Amino acid sequence: MARLVIVSNRVASPKERAAKAGGLAVALREALGQRGGLWFGWSGETQTDPPPPKVFRSGRVTYALQTLDPEDQRAHYAGYANGALWPLCHYRLGAISYRRADWLGYRRVSEHFARSLMPLLTPDDTVWVHDYHFIPLAAELRKLGFEGRIGYFHHIPWPTPEVFLTLPSHAALVQDLSHYDLVGLQTEHDVRALLTYISSEAHGWIAPGGVVGLRERRFRILSFPIGIDAAAFVHDAKASVGRDEERRLEASLAGRALAVGVDRLDYSKGLPNKFAAFGELLNAYPEHRSKVTMMQIAPVSREEVAEYRALRRELEELGGAINGEYAEFDWVPLRYLNKAFPRATLAAIYRNARLGLVTPLRDGMNLVAKEYVAAQNPKDPGVLVLSRFAGAADELTGALIVNPYDIEGMAEAFNVGLRMPLEERKERWRANMDKVETNTIHEWCENFIAELSRPVDQFTAGPESGWTPARG
Known part of the structure; x- marks a missing residue:
């Protein structure tokens, strides 16, 4: 060889x-x-x-x-x-x-x-x-x-x-x-x-x-x-059950649904659009207020580039505006974290998230979408919301496919995912997981x-x- x-x-x-x-x-x-x-x-x-x-x-x-x-x-x-x-x-x-x-x-x-x-x-x-x-x-x-x-x-x-x-x-x-x-x-x-x-x-x-x-x-x-190392990610997600990270996450959510996004801080990821869509969800569907928390993990990259610094300021302003308008004394709608986390911690977060928000403006593949699918509990899986402009959309047809330039359309998809019945969630997850398990990194x-x-x-x-x- x-x-x-x-x-x-x-x-x-x-x-x-x-x-x-x-x-x-x-x-x-x-x-x-x-x-x-x-x-x-x-x-x-x-x-x-x-x-x-x-x-x-x-x-x-x-x-x-x-x-x-x-x-x-x-x-x-x-x-x-x-x-x-x-x-x-x-x-x-x-x-x-x-x-x-x-x-x-x-x-x-x-x-x-x-x-x-x-x-x-x-x-x-x-x-x-x-x-x-x-x-x-x-x-x-x-x-x-x-x-x-x-x-x-x-x-x-x-x-x-x-x-x-x-x-x-x-x-x-x-x-x-x-x-x-x-x-x-x-x-x-x-x-x-x-x-x-x-x-x-x-x-x-x-x-x-x-x-x-x-x-x-x-x-x-x-x-x-x-693809990803699907078996390893499934193992990490299962291993997270009952561990300290999961207990801390569940305690902080206090029974609320979690929507999670994990993206490098880059203009291609459509983060301002995602923030705006979450704000529109809370505006157009007030029944979700105090019932869902969005967590956006966005490790900082290329800080020497002015456009990236401007993006970071824009997101901080958008996140502050959403929290300022909708937060309650016991609930903050948007958690915005500019740091990276180990894979085991991410697996725990994915597994507990009702929505996985992967909405780039343009992406070659996007492995986060596949990691989110692999981390789900087969008995109670979450829903992947996926941009049509991510390469993963060609494979993960069980996702709710969205246009990240359509803020109201994304908010509608968030609402559909939060309301989706268990049987439909299982069916969509299984279709996605079949692709993730078949086309691995190996x-x-x-x-x-x-x-x-x-x-x-x-x-x-x-x-x-x-x-x-x-x-x-």
């Missing part, structure tokens, strides 16, 4: 606890822990003239952590990856900040990573690159002579061609993608968006089996919806690696074999 080499910006150290809900680092640690291999990524440190990566082993996993030049790191991470690609892929065109210097710094980091990684590779390694931080990495490894299998997985949404074309470097990024053997996206919607761009704008070829031809390159594009990992191991020439190749030529 070929050794698996994972490359990602964020590396979860073996001593780090899974303190955040979902997240790429937690998913990768669970995937790599099943089979062993090498995990290569940024050390979190910067230094002029950075040294070779620090390499150490823990259990079945070898870690290699690379320090970056301070200006390259800024241009790569805050500049291009999160200043341009993140808002682009989440359809926030007004938030895009594109500078050519950042684009060049973004590419320099992939070049630096390739030079540092290459001595650690063997010819038969399978390299799996994760997320938008390192799209050019395969092209840089090919320049250095690596001929092994390289796959890429894009964890966030892929934008439609009309949106993608607003990025000045769009053509170069897609050409970089062509140096992978397999490009994985979260949903079929994402796959269609990228294939449409390749066909109409890049003048590539599209064939059965996800095969794409672009200039001299042949590669595949497929969807791989990411199946996701194995499916991607299995497809990556298949050479593209196993499939139809070339216009003479029935390919559809690009139009326009």
